[in-house]
Amino acid sequence: MSKDAMDRIVSLAKRKGFVFQSSEIYGGAASVWDYGPLGVELRRNVADAWWSAMVHARNDIEGLDAGILMHPRVWEASGHLSGFTDPLVECKRCKKRWRADHLEAGGLEDAGCPRKPSVAPGGHGDCELGEPRLFNLMFKTFMGPVEEDASVVYLRPETAQGSYVNFLNVQQTSRQRVPFGIAQVGKAFRNEITPGNFIFRTREFEQAEMQFFVRPGTDDEWFEYWRDERMKWHRELGIRAHKLRFHEHGPNELAHYAKTALDIEYEFPFGWQELEGVHNRTDFDLARHQEFSGKRLVYVDPAGAGRFLPYVVETAMGVGRAALVALVDGYREEEVQGQKRVVLGLNPKLAPVKAAVFPLMKKLGLPEIARRLQSELRSARIPAAYDQAGSIGRRYRRQDEAGTPWCVTVDGRTRDDDSVTIRDRDSLQQVRVGLGAVAGWIRERL
Numbered sequence: 001m002s003k004d005a006m007d008r009i010v011s012l013a014k015r016k017g018f019v020f021q022s023s024e025i026y027g028g029a030a031s032v033w034d035y036g037p038l039g040v041e042l043r044r045n046v047a048d049a050w051w052s053a054m055v056h057a058r059n060d061i062e063g064l065d066a067g068i069l070m071h072p073r074v075w076e077a078s079g080h081l082s083g084f085t086d087p088l089v090e091c092k093r094c095k096k097r098w099r100a101d102h103l104e105a106g107g108l109e110d111a112g113c114p115r116k117p118s119v120a121p122g123g124h125g126d127c128e129l130g131e132p133r134l135f136n137l138m139f140k141t142f143m144g145p146v147e148e149d150a151s152v153v154y155l156r157p158e159t160a161q162g163s164y165v166n167f168l169n170v171q172q173t174s175r176q177r178v179p180f181g182i183a184q185v186g187k188a189f190r191n192e193i194t195p196g197n198f199i200f201r202t203r204e205f206e207q208a209e210m211q212f213f214v215r216p217g218t219d220d221e222w223f224e225y226w227r228d229e230r231m232k233w234h235r236e237l238g239i240r241a242h243k244l245r246f247h248e249h250g251p252n253e254l255a256h257y258a259k260t261a262l263d264i265e266y267e268f269p270f271g272w273q274e275l276e277g278v279h280n281r282t283d284f285d286l287a288r289h290q291e292f293s294g295k296r297l298v299y300v301d302p303a304g305a306g307r308f309l310p311y312v313v314e315t316a317m318g319v320g321r322a323a324l325v326a327l328v329d330g331y332r333e334e335e336v337q338g339q340k341r342v343v344l345g346l347n348p349k350l351a352p353v354k355a356a357v358f359p360l361m362k363k364l365g366l367p368e369i370a371r372r373l374q375s376e377l378r379s380a381r382i383p384a385a386y387d388q389a390g391s392i393g394r395r396y397r398r399q400d401e402a403g404t405p406w407c408v409t410v411d412g413r414t415r416d417d418d419s420v421t422i423r424d425r426d427s428l429q430q431v432r433v434g435l436g437a438v439a440g441w442i443r444e445r446l
């Protein structure tokens, strides 16, 4: 898929109300995006699919929703204050900034020198790239009315720390035994040096992270387990298998807390990039919180199977990034009966609208029947749209672009035998279903 295809996806996302530039009427806030009516549904559906697989379907993972603001000592203990940095390189001539590690890796497509003609950073004779300097990615703000050093707090750059400091709270109240996990979905903030590629890298984003606490010595096995589980999840969501791969971190890529780490990567139009990380964080975080807080975080097995500081295997996915993968992977342009159509082939589970109901004509009582059907679907918790504008063909196209899997048409025959036509977005096949059976028919397929 070309870069051009990415532009078409971005423009579709805006045209259909998936994603808008933040504060657009003021010229836009750099790298912040707002999710519109369809986008917010898509993003919630991604998060819900994750939550149901990670929390609801399992006995060994509990949910948590910790605050974005935490005690500032958390970030000293976690190592983020001293170590959550990216190497920043600035060109003294044009003032453009890059991440040194991205330049070494060959640079992303959008990381070129801004001056014409286009060349790699540093490529013009008079470019002056400075030495890399470390830049901390955490956003700072103040807690309370006084803006002084003592009241500095940080917007969390990951949800994980909330799970570590609550490890014993969750374990004891839920009466879980190790191995077990804590899952969170929530906002995280990073003052990225080079945000970009639409919603791929932003400064405010949502994470779906799970910390799995295990007995030391079993961590390598659990790491492999979670690596495979997470890949399976992406595939089962319908992401094409050949677009997904593992990338193991070499010694120079490992984060300060990690013993082993790998990325699940997706092939975006701008290259293979991380979609999710799986990390063996050892007992680094719990040991540090124990040291910095002075509180014991040792796990005492209720069945007398020992006391120890658990190791942690983490899975960390960006929800917006996974939504972008769904958009990119599902986007197709094809020809149907000599006409071009754009389709978002989203998994029905992720589709913002599951069904659209059309009256074939604006007469004979068809709109009333269609409206009634739409409201029945809504009562059955199936997000359903209604559209009576323009030809049926145009209405199909509108729904194809929104990723709606099924279109239901109420026509003259409906009045005689209470049946409607359901048209499938991908196969284009049409079936006749009884009015009262539509909700069940759709539910079965979700």
Ligand code: ATP
Binding pocket: 158, 190, 192, 199, 200, 201, 202, 203, 204, 205, 207, 274, 275, 276, 277, 316, 317, 318, 319, 320, 321, 322
């Ligand atoms: P990178 O090295 O690309 O900056 P990372 O390896 O630090 O990313 P993690 O800390 O492992 O990223 O974050 C877990 C997940 O959160 C990532 O796989 C990604 O999906 C998502 N994520 C991280 N940073 C951002 C961001 N700036 N914008 C959107 N999603 C992000």
